[in-house]
C-alpha cells in the first residue's frame with residue numbers, strides 16, 4: 001500500500017507533455033496512436049478504471065486491452081504516455097520513450113507494475129484496436145477536408161477514429177459538414193461522431209451526431225478541437241466529409257468565449273457515460 005501511494009504521488013506529478021511549438025499547441029497524449037495502441041482515461045478523470053472497466057472501455061471501442069508486447073511495439077515507434085494503465089491479463093504499466101525526472105524514474109521502456117493481484121485498483125487503460133489504426137489524424141493546416149474511412153464508400157464496422165485539429169494560437173476552428181450519413185439511432189448509441197471543443201475526448205463535449213441530417217457549423221472557443229468517430233459491430237452507412245477553416249479570434253472585448261452550435265436533431269448537450 002505504501003508503495004502504491006508512493007507510485008501514485010510520483011505519477012500525479014506527471015509531465016504534462018503540453019507546450020507550444022511553432023505557434024501550435026502540442027499535447028493530446030491520449031490521442032497519439034501508435035501501432036494501434038492508445039491510452040484511455042475514464043471520463044471522470046485519471047486513474048478511475050478497474051480492470052473490468054478498462055476492459056469494457058476497450059471492447060466498447062472495438063478493441064481490447066493491449067498486451068505488454070503491443071505496448072512495447074507502440075513505444076518503439078514513439079508512443080510515450082506518463083500514466084499507468086491496465087493491459088491484458090491484469091498487468092499495469094506505461095510506455096516511456098524519453099527519459100525524464102518526473103516520469104518513469106529516469107528510464108525508458110515500459111514501466112511495469114506487473115500483474116496486479118487486486119483487480120479493483122483504479123488505473124487508466126491501454127487499448128489495442130487493429131481495425132481503427134488507419135483512420136483519423138492530426139491536422140495543423142489552416143484548412144482541411146477530412147472524411148470517414150473509405151469515403152465515398154461506406155465506413156466499416158468496429159471503427160474508432162480520432163481527428164485532432166490544432167491551429168495557431170489565437171485562431172478558432174469552424175467545422176462545416178459537407179456530407180453526413182451515419183447509422184441513425186435515437187440516442188446515437190450505435191455509430192456516432194462526437195465533437196469536443198478541446199484537445200481530448202474528455203473535456204468540452206459539444207455534441208454527438210448520427211443520422212443523415214447535416215449538422216450545423218460548429219465553431220471552437222480555442223485553437224484545438226477533437227472529433228471521435230465510433231462504429232459498432234453492425235450496419236454501416238455512407239459516412240461523412242467535413243471541412244474545417246480557421247477564423248481569427250475576435251478582438252479581446254468580443255464574445256469569443258462560447259462554442260457555437262445550433263445543432264437541432266442529433267444534438268445532445270451533455271455527456272454520455274462510457275465510464
Ligand SMILES: *[C@@H]1O[C@H](CO)[C@@H](O)[C@H](O)[C@H]1NC(C)=O
Nearest residue numbers: 001004117118119120121122
Ligand atoms: C483493492 O484495491 C481497492 C482500490 O484501491 C481497495 O479499495 C481495496 O481495499 C483493495 N483490496 C484489497 C484486498 O487489498
Ligand SMILES: *[C@@H]1O[C@H](CO)[C@@H](O)[C@H](O)[C@H]1NC(C)=O
Nearest residue numbers: 219255256257258259260261
Ligand atoms: C455567447 O454567449 C453570449 C451569452 O452567454 C451570447 O449573448 C452570445 O450570442 C454568444 N455568442 C455566440 C457566438 O454564440
Ligand SMILES: [Ca+2]
Nearest residue numbers: 191232234235
Ligand atoms: Ca453501425
